[in-house]
Amino acid sequence: MNHPTPEAWAEYVYGECDAPTKADLEAHVAVCPACRVQLDQFRRIQSELTAYTLPQIASASRSIRLLPRGPWLAAAAAAGVFLLGVATTLLISGGQNRDEAIQTRLKPAIRQELEALMASSNTLRATPVQLTQSDATQPEIPSTTAPDANEELRTAFAEFLTVYRNDRAEDRAVLANAIQQLERQRRADYIRLRSDLETVALTTSDQLSRTRSDLSQLAVYTVSDDRPNPPAPKDKDKGRP
């Protein structure tokens, strides 16, 4: 009879042999008293070894409880998740097409705003002009007394009016130009703002991942510094009164 090797029995008692080998060994031990003795000896040694236990050394059980430690940690985790959500929304919505849609929607608003600005600057410019007009009409009053002077004044006034109108047309052209320039400027600003926002979103997600690792580390520290931690707040409380 071919007896299995002690190696095979060692493998067997530690459940490391495959199913067919296991079946063979069990069939053999059922009919072979010598191998039964060998197997029993290995099993006995196994149970004796098991009697040599050591106390659980600190960390093994603690490391499992990595995250939920007190309500503040859960709150911090929730805040982290919320921030993550915000960052994701920002990143997802930051597409080019949405960018353009916002631009077209903003365009009339910018134009309106600039037109209002132009109107107010027009009135500002108009006021001194009106003043000069009234200044010009003042000398017209004595002109009624002298018809020649009146005629002269009228031509002068007409002349003044054409010059004034030309001036205004010029002003208007300059203003329209300025408005267009401003509009371009604003659009550029807007685009820069968008890209800045995107950068912020990216930095935030970066920061988030770092915070995440900080949080996990914090959890580890909270767990390992279990004992030294509680006395600290007490000392503070004592110090206050």
Place this chain on the structure above:
Amino acid sequence: MSDGLLQSLRNLFTLTDEQAMWRLQHSGDGEAFATLMERWRGPIARLCTRMTGDAHRGEDLAQEAFLKLYSQRHQYRAEGRFSSFLWRIALNLCHDESRRNRRRSEVPLESEDEDQPGHLDLLADDAPSASEQVEDNERAQIVSRALLRLPEHYRSVVVLKHYHGLKLREIAEVLGIPDGTVKSRLSEGLQQLGRYLTPHLAELGNVAEGRGRNRKPEELFIL
């Protein structure tokens, strides 16, 4: 917050050993090192305790193993298991320690006094009565001495297999030897243990033997 959410959050925040080791390697990340230490300090300290037969020395060696892990972090290759790397470091330290001990003293380890320190406080206090506890202490001391009598290359295989539940293949990876050698060392180690334990434990009586046999080894595996 539901338990499921907490669980998924926890998974989100948990690094694998290999990930942590990668971070330690590439950026000297202290947090990753703390995580690894938190996870592995217990198992490594127990391994060193069983290899040296002394709880305090075991703790010191575990500490030293983590120092070595940090200084040798660039030697770790990502294709290997982190645990194998760490077990190997710890076993090498235990080996150096026992060599130093042999040189320091002519007295072999197994002939130390019966009441050597470090053993009485090692024992789990789950024994129901004082006399049984004393008996358990004695059994544990006998087993501890039996392990120390084993040549080191048998002892490391038996300890990794029995107390840390490593597969034979994993032990081969840790020790850098073929699977077949691990098998023969395990069986030879068990047989040598049997030769020492059988007469010594016979003195303790049949009652204790019966209780010891009823215990399930799985409950005490630590990993």
